[in-house]
Structure formats: C-alpha cells, structure tokens
Amino acid sequence: MANCEFITLTDQELVGLVQLEDNKAAFSELYNRYWEPLINLAGKRTRSLSMAEEIVQDVFVDFYLRRKEIQVKHSLAAYLKTAIKFQVFKTYRAQKIQDKYIETVSYSGYTTPIQPDNILEAKQIHAEIFQITEKMPATCKEVFLLSRFEKRSNQDIADQLNISVAMVRKHITKSMNIMRSEIKEHQMDIFYLVLLLYMHKN
Structure with a gap:
C-alpha cells in the first residue's frame, strides 16, 4: 500500500x-x-x-x-x-x-548525607510502580492513582467513578496486593517510602 x-x-x-x-x-x-x-x-x-x-x-x-x-x-x-x-x-x-x-x-x-544510589533507587521504584499499574484492571488502576498519587479521599473517588466507598476500599486493597506480588523483595522498603510520600489519611 x-x-x-x-x-x-x-x-x-x-x-x-x-x-x-x-x-x-x-x-x-x-x-x-x-x-x-x-x-x-x-x-x-x-x-x-x-x-x-x-x-x-x-x-x-x-x-x-x-x-x-x-x-x-x-x-x-x-x-x-x-x-x-x-x-x-x-x-x-x-x-x-x-x-x-x-x-x-x-x-x-x-x-547522614543521602547517598545518590538511594535517590536513584527511589526514582526507579517510582517508575516501576507506574509500570505495575498497567497490569491492573482499569478501575483498580484509576482508584489506586487517585488515592495514592492525587491524594483524593475514598468518598471523592467513589463520587467520581460512581461506585461505593466500600468498592473503592476493595480496589485499593487489590491494587496493593498486586504491588506486593510484583515488586522485588529487596526493594520493598523503598517502595513503601515512595508510597508514603504521597499517601494521605481518609
């Protein structure tokens, strides 16, 4: 052609x-x-x-x-x-x-001065988190990003996606389980640090 x-x-x-x-x-x-x-x-x-x-x-x-x-x-x-x-x-x-x-x-x-390797590893984990979200079902991925990275409350997410707050919680739990299964074991500490940087209390 x-x-x-x-x-x-x-x-x-x-x-x-x-x-x-x-x-x-x-x-x-x-x-x-x-x-x-x-x-x-x-x-x-x-x-x-x-x-x-x-x-x-x-x-x-x-x-x-x-x-x-x-x-x-x-x-x-x-x-x-x-x-x-x-x-x-x-x-x-x-x-x-x-x-x-x-x-x-x-x-x-x-x-103690922060080592460049630690900062680089945190960035790499951050990038890996987003790669793993691509493996999540669409709604689960959206809930995870809205909750952990846009700092939206469970109620806000429920209203935006037209689902129940209970369902939002289920998607968050499911997304975290996917993260735990995908992230390498030796990287878990920095993984949780990266998440905690953007987490909020609902």
Whole structure:
C-alpha cells in the first residue's frame, strides 16, 4: 500500500495495521495525525514546549512498544489524551520524588548525607510502580492513582467513578496486593517510602 493511501484510512484501520502487521508507515501516519494536537495538550498542562515534546514522544514510544497488547476501546484520540494526562502526571512526580525523599529523611532526624544510589533507587521504584499499574484492571488502576498519587479521599473517588466507598476500599486493597506480588523483595522498603510520600489519611 502506497504511503499516500494511508491518509484515507481511519484511525481504527491504521491501529489494526500497526498491531497485526507491524506496519511502520501506518504508525507514522498516526504519529503525523496526532503529534501537533498532543503537543498542544501537553503544553497547556506543562507550560513547557520541550517537556511537552518529550511527553508526547514517550507516549508514542510506549504505544509502539505495547502495540500488541493495547486495546483501544473507544477512540484512539481519547486513548492518547488519557495517556498524555498520565505521562504528565508521572513526569511531575518523577521531578518531585528526589525533593520529597530528602525532605522525609531530614524530617526523620537523619544527619547522614543521602547517598545518590538511594535517590536513584527511589526514582526507579517510582517508575516501576507506574509500570505495575498497567497490569491492573482499569478501575483498580484509576482508584489506586487517585488515592495514592492525587491524594483524593475514598468518598471523592467513589463520587467520581460512581461506585461505593466500600468498592473503592476493595480496589485499593487489590491494587496493593498486586504491588506486593510484583515488586522485588529487596526493594520493598523503598517502595513503601515512595508510597508514603504521597499517601494521605481518609
């Protein structure tokens, strides 16, 4: 199929070619369609063109790497917008993790200088947490992120997702069990530190 013919295909048809045939020309067409509007969306949230470009690049790289497993349930545009939202969120959290780590250790009364390896490991665990959330069912993932990283109360989450508070609690328990089963045993202490940095009392 000539490159010019991809212009006439729908998003769904292009996604199918990418997933089933690993068609790079189809992927390029999707990239060309959504690069600019996604840059604008990320730019409005970050107020930084360079950061917006990096975020959009990360979203497309992730989409390509996980192309076989991704399910676009409604529209590609909606999927990409949601992906941008979470990538912006992860980018901001990654920037703040070092300061939060230092602040928490300082508050605890430690006077020994914090080792760069510890800060790096905390960042790596933070990134791993978000990778593990991708394995969670959709509602479970959303509840976990809203609760542990957006500091929303159980009642707020229940109202937003139109579920009961009891169901919110069940999803939080389930998400934490998934985390425990996925995180490496020797990393558990720093895993809990990262979570505690953003946890709140309901």
